[in-house]
Amino acid sequence: SERRDVEIRSDRVETADGKEIEVAANVGTLAELEGAVAQGADAIGLFRTEFLFLDREAPPDEDEQVDTYVEALDAFPEGRVVVRTLDVGGDKPIPYIEADEEDNPFLGMRGIRRSLGPDAELFETQIRALLRAGAVGDGDLAVMFPLVATVGEVEQALDVVEDVAGDLESEGVDYAMPELGVMIETPAAVFVGDALAERLDFFSIGTNDLAQYVMAASRQNEHVADLHDPSDPAVLRAIDRAVEAAHDGDIWIGMCGEMAGDPDLTELLIGLGLDELSMSAVTIPDVKANVVDVSTADARTLAETALRAATKDEVRAALSEDT
Ligand code: PEP
Ligand code: MG
Numbered sequence: 001s002e003r004r005d006v007e008i009r010s011d012r013v014e015t016a017d018g019k020e021i022e023v024a025a026n027v028g029t030l031a032e033l034e035g036a037v038a039q040g041a042d043a044i045g046l047f048r049t050e051f052l053f054l055d056r057e058a059p060p061d062e063d064e065q066v067d068t069y070v071e072a073l074d075a076f077p078e079g080r081v082v083v084r085t086l087d088v089g090g091d092k093p094i095p096y097i098e099a100d101e102e103d104n105p106f107l108g109m110r111g112i113r114r115s116l117g118p119d120a121e122l123f124e125t126q127i128r129a130l131l132r133a134g135a136v137g138d139g140d141l142a143v144m145f146p147l148v149a150t151v152g153e154v155e156q157a158l159d160v161v162e163d164v165a166g167d168l169e170s171e172g173v174d175y176a177m178p179e180l181g182v183m184i185e186t187p188a189a190v191f192v193g194d195a196l197a198e199r200l201d202f203f204s205i206g207t208n209d210l211a212q213y214v215m216a217a218s219r220q221n222e223h224v225a226d227l228h229d230p231s232d233p234a235v236l237r238a239i240d241r242a243v244e245a246a247h248d249g250d251i252w253i254g255m256c257g258e259m260a261g262d263p264d265l266t267e268l269l270i271g272l273g274l275d276e277l278s279m280s281a282v283t284i285p286d287v288k289a290n291v292v293d294v295s296t297a298d299a300r301t302l303a304e305t306a307l308r309a310a311t312k313d314e315v316r317a318a319l320s321e322d323t
Contacts, residue, residue: 012042015294021270023288024079024278026256030068033075035281040288043079043139045204045278046256047072049086049126053094059122065129066136073137080140082204082256082278084183085126086119087111087146097122106218111147111183116156127164134176142179144204149188151195158199183256184242185209193242197249204278205242207257211235230259231316233309236272240307243273254278266290268319271303298322 014020024045025036036044052060052068060068072081088094089110097119102108115123127143134141145157161180168175184190185206197203207230212219214235217227229235239255246253254276259265261279263286269277270291277287305318 011040011288013288013291015270015291015296015299017295017297019270019296021274021291022080022254022276023284023291024082024254024256024276025281025284026261026278027072027281030071032281033072036284037075039281039284041076041079041281041284043076043276043278044072044081044083045254045260045276047081047083049084050088050094053086053088053097053122056096058096059125062125062129062132065126066133069130069133069141070137073133073139073141075139077138080142080179081137082142082144082181082202082254083130083178084144084146085112085115085130086122088119089114106212112145112153112157113147115145116153116160124160124164127161128168130178131161131164131168131175132173134178135174140179141176142181142202144181144183144202146183146206147185147209148182148196149186151192151199154182154196154199181251183209184253185257186213187238190238190242190245193245194249197245197251200251202251203242203246203253204276205239205253205255205257205274207235207239207255207259210238210257211259214238229312230257231265232312233307233315236306236309236315239272240303247273252276261287263287263290264319267294267299267322268302268306270294270296271299271301271306273303 022042024043025041026046027036027044028048029051130143179201181200181202183206184203208219211228211230215227217224219228243253252275255274256278260277261283266287302322306315309315
């Protein structure tokens with residue numbers, strides 16, 4: 001395929017004092033893999049799988065999904081590919097999935113809630129395909145669950161993974177167990193982060209939803225766009241707490257919301273302790289260029305100032321003083 005002709009030019013970067021920061025790409029279609037490779041992504045930090053299920057009459061079967069995930073893994077032979085399980089509901093309706101009308105869809109049946117409820121069959125098929133793909137593709141597979149709010153949800157999801165692995169084992173089908181993680185995108189997940197970290201291999205912060213739920217400001221409503229801001233001190237403190245929970249539990253934590261791709265925030269995010277930043281491929285070169293100039297000690301001082309800020313304006317002032 002054409003994709004394989006693209007020169008691999010991933011140069012991993014570290015801060016001026018030697019902390020490696022993984023700079024990864026968010027991908028929402030197979031076509032975007034090429035751009036991710038071309039822009040020098042170290043990895044895929046968020047592979048959204050909704051595209052597989054949209055614009056069709058019936059869901060993709062297991063084999064079709066295996067092929068898709070293997071293609072993503074083969075595009076990053078030296079890297080990790082974090083595949084997010086189907087994240088529908090809220091703003092992402094799908095024709096063949098039965099969904100009740102809800103007054104508050106963003107507070108309703110979204111993400112993992114659907115996968116553990118009405119979409120359980122789709123979820124099991126997706127997990128089977130992922131475990132099979134992990135045994136075939138070149139890169140290292142990681143799987144993450146969206147919109148987690150409780151430890152119980154994680155335990156149920158992990159049970160599904162265990163059951164699927166058991167089935168594949170007894171059927172004699174090759175599979176590999178991926179790293180398993182969750183998106184941190186609800187305040188609830190932040191507050192129980194210590195318990196989540198005990199059960200998982202990694203976190204990835206979804207700042208688009210985390211800002212929405214922390215600030216009670218829709219990500220789609222222009223009237224509250226100013227409130228929906230991941231640089232608000234309330235959101236920064238939530239991020240700080242999630243990082244602390246991850247690192248206290250000895251797991252890695254990345255960020256895959258839009259915030260991660262803002263080159264003006266690279267130093268702040270490193271200061272907050274993120275191990276990985278995942279973004280639209282186009283912003284990767286700018287973010288990598290910034291990473292190498294960062295001193296982690298200065299970045300931590302900046303983060304501490306920002307975390308003490310009472311207002312967004314104070315956060316902005318700290319950021320502009322710094323440059
Ligand atoms: C997020 O919520 O920040 C995120 C990365 O997921 P999505 O934008 O797909 O909801
Ligand atoms: Mg989200």
